[in-house]
Amino acid sequence: MRIDLNADVGESFGAWTLGDDAGVLDVVTSANVACGFHAGDPLTLRTTCHDAARRGVVVGAQVGYRDLAGFGRRFVDVAPDDLAADVLYQLGALEAMARVAGTRVAYVKPHGALYNAVVHHEAQAAAVVAAVAAYDSTLPVLGLPGSVLLDAAADAGLPVVREAFADRAYTRDGRLVPRSEPGSVLHDPDAVAERVLHLVRDGVVRSVDGNDVEVEAESVCIHGDTPGAVVMARRVRGALEAAGIEIHAFAG
Incomplete structure (x- = not known):
């Protein structure tokens, strides 16, 4: 048995530090790096790509809405052509930072409200x-x-990877409980x-209502901005390895 562990990183901005990226990157195998639209300034993105590459952590582009003020957690009714261009722009920006760090963008994951929308x-x-x-x-x-995102990606011939969330509550239909509701984030x-x-x-x-929900996943996300994220990531990895489960990136 094997599983990938991913986390959101690179979300600090200027004088504001969010999360312990170095600590998280010591544990995970894939890094969902912000691309400057929902979070992350250019120096933060470059530093994060460098730190991931140095640890052998795979870099992925976490693309989101153009919403720095809302941290990308507000739905934006953007036209499809605009959204496609925004995603391309973010991919290109992060690819530049990854390339000079000696690595590359190896996968794509939407962030926040865009993740939920698609x-x-x-x-x-x-x-x-x-x-x-x-x-x-x-x-x-x-x-x-x-x-719908993974169905559309598969129809387009793109490789798809299913993920589960370590620290988010689930509804009985396998969806994430909205962050606006009590108990949506586990600590x-x-x-x-x-x-x-x-x-x-x-x-x-x-x-949340006590039922076991079937969830097939090749990757498990631990949110890097959650308080105590590093401790949680280490505890998760330790439990998996103790059970003989291999921790390995799905891309590379």
């Missing part, structure tokens, strides 16, 4: 897929199982580690 929003999902396919038809797309490292182990071994996660 679970069901066909036009925006198609725009993201069109941008990725135009840029590099070999780039994997990382997203929620059963989402107990031991409980999260046991939950991820159950997910990887048995393919199920306990929903």
Whole structure:
């Protein structure tokens, strides 16, 4: 058995530091690096790509809405052509930072509100897929199982990778509980580690209403901006390795 561990990094901006990127990169195998639209300034992105490359962590582009003020967590009803161009712009920007760091963008994952939108929003999902396919038809797309995004990506011939979330609550239909609702983010490292182990071994996660929901995933996300993210990431990785599960990037 094997699984990839990914985390959101590169989200600091200027004088504001968000998360412990160095600590998270010591644990995960894939880094969802911000691209400057929802978070991340140019120096932060360059430094994050360098630090990931030095640790052998695979770099992915975390593309989002043009929404620095809202951290990309507000839905934007952007036209598909504009969204496709925005995604291309972000890919190109991060690719430059990755290249000078001696690595490359190896996959794409939407961020925040865009991630949630393309679970069901066909036009925006198609725009993201069109941008990725135009840029590099070999780039994997990382997203929620059963989402419109992954269906569209597969139809376009792009590799698709399904992910689960270590520290987010699930509904009974396998969707993420909105952050606006109580209990949407989990904080107990031991409980999260046991939950991820159950997910990887048995393919199920306990929903907020107490039901076991089937979730197939090749990658598990630990949010780098969650308080205690480094401790949680280490606890999750330790539990998986103790169970004989190999931690390995899905791309490279």
